[in-house]
Amino acid sequence: MNEKTKNIYLVILCSIAFFTIVGGNLLTPFKEYSDSERRYLAKFPKPEMNTIISTSWMSDFEKYSQDQFFQREKFRIIKAYVAYNVFLNLDNNGLYQADGYLSKLEYPSNEFMWKRAVDLFNRISNDMFDETNKIYYSIIPDKNYYLAKNNGYLSLDYDKCFNFIKENLSSMQEIKLADLLLLEDFYFTDTHWKQQNLEKIIQRLAEHMDFEITTPFIQKIIDIDFYGVYVGQSALKFPTEKITYLTNEILQNSVVSYLANNGYIQKGIYDFDKAYGKDPYEFFLSGNQAIITIENNNCNSDKELIVFRDSFGSSLCPLLTEGYKKITIVDIRYINSAILKEYITNNGQDVLFIYSTLLINNSSSLK
């Protein structure tokens, strides 16, 4: 092939490829939400003189052009495949695979965030409670605790984290969970633990907090194919999992109230609509909720419990129902702790702060 022919051939083929993508990009319809990444995609920014002069419009347009790109999902798959299999990167955007599990690096340790979290817990404890309350805390090690280091991945300095928290929450009683959990207790592709594996956790909490759970749970499976949050982020194919939940007569008869704009609304412990929604894990206690109360009118004792928790608590808290007359579940990511007194009165309840290391190391969302 002479130079001229070769270049004509090259220019034509490359131009076809280039303008196909350009055309595809222009014709791609606007997409509001990425199901795989579970996030809203950037919208076309409204041009205004001040945003153009400050160049923020240009930055927003760049985000929009990235998010709304032609065949974006397929390009993400190519990138993930090349990162793992050609460049042999150990992680792609922090996501890694090991022992059949998909997880996200939680690194480096952020002591500033640890301090922020414990300072907030102490402040809440001092402001809202007194000697009539028994106050406990539990730290849930995230999946990386059981997965990362064994497989050569970076992870938090967990021992240092646990020690730091212990030293700084000295007024609370620690309930250790790290030794109880195993890798199998977590979903393969999600951040969270499996509810059906939490009975041992409940027993450990019961021993320390002096309540009893005696009624056996029945396991039920939701009829959906569950992809954990990491699947979409990784852009890789993974087998689906099933969500199994625990129930019994006590749970079914409990009264569950969720704080809404105009007071409380009553719904079940498990939200079947959410199970078929964007994040099926929101099946447990309807996902992100500021305050939930579970009332167990058949309880033999008058004990009440206040739980400060993150999303791990969604699957755990229902299992505590039998042990208490009333459980108030608070997520201070969705309500400012400074106004909690408007909703919670101190009646000498037990108090449990239960948080995963993921949130402790990224505590900026705690208010």
Add this chain to the structure above:
Amino acid sequence: MLFSSIPFLFYFLPIVVVLYFIVPRSFKNVVLLVSSLFFYGWGEPRYVILMIISILAGYFFGLSIEKNLNSKKAKILVILSVIFNLLILGYFKYVDFFIDSFNCLSGLSIPFLKVSLPVGISFYTFQILSYTIDVYRGHTKAQQNIISLATYICMFPQLIAGPIVRYADIEHQLTDRTHSFTKAGEGIKRFVIGLTKKVLLANLLGEVVSKYAVTTDISMLYSWLSAFCYSLQIYFDFSGYSDMAIGLGKIFGFDFLENFNYPFIAKTVTEFWRRWHMSLGQWFRDYLYIPLGGNRVSKVRWLVNIFIVWFATGFWHGASYNFIIWGLFYGFLLIIEKLYTFRYLDNHPFIGHIYIILITLFGFVLFNAADLSSLGIQLSNMLGLSDIPFISYETIYYLRSYVVIIVISIAASTPLFKNIISKLKENKVAKLILDILEPFVYISLFILVISYLVDGSFNPFLYFRF
């Protein structure tokens, strides 16, 4: 606007290419000029006015100098032109540095003006200077057509990061250039290679550097790894951008000067600087070193000339002491070479290569230092003078994770791939296969680049700050 961004690649570029090739020849420069101003305005809307002022000043200085050529007035005008451009550069790039230095020396605390740096000002100012000086020297004629001159000064392919194109080199191309499939084909290949260097090598190497910058698990090896990755990153970042500029130039019918020629295979610092940012080196040689007398002066004066040139080279890169020290560091090494070691290093390639790699590593540590104190910390980390372990868990992790990128980068920083392809093409059948496959290779690389751009957010461009 970055070349390696989706707005540039999939909105700006196709529109400009289509417009450029459908308008009549006489309007092609107008398309380039308007699109270049838009390109510049995308990142720096406020500074488009400054650029237009610089263009107008360059235009009128050029015409006036030519009109008064061979008279004292021409000399005055060229001096005024140099002062005008250096004042603009000095104000927008160096004023706060001067204030800071003055405050340090005088003990005063004059407030900073906090002038933001117009992108590419160092490049386009040097192009304007070269134009007016060349007109004064009679090396070129003044451009009568302001559109042509403005197109030369702010042509978007080389506006922001060079190569520093001298007016004399493209004077004829501005008015009479040819477009062909051969040029377009070469341009496309060059652009995709540059884009690949930038997105797949420089950006990924940069991830290691940025991880090191915030590590809490430092080690001696990590410091070396970071320095090594930074050296490769800046090479692929800058040479990738130059490749893209040259490639785009070819598509639009221009032949820009080469800017890099595998600098890491050099054996001496002298050779390194003949291969690294060649257009800047040539600019300083022609417009500073030779006017100072070059090497045709006394030995002492010659050494002083070298230091002046390297002081200026360092200072051109940024308003910070580390850049000045970096420039003087190279000036010092060049003098040592010229006086003592050049012949030895040139005759002992292995030692020469090791020497240049070490010098480059330390040079870029100096270049990358945020301040003198962080420079001291990284140097002592590298030299084992700090109380840090030799290796750490994080070092091993990133070494393992980026080893393939690093190996590819090392190979790509040498002519290895080029030589292999040339060798294969000596065989007719292999050449035919390669010719057939070539477009698919470039398309695949382009698709891979898009994949990284769509998914990634780490896309800095180091030479923007100059």
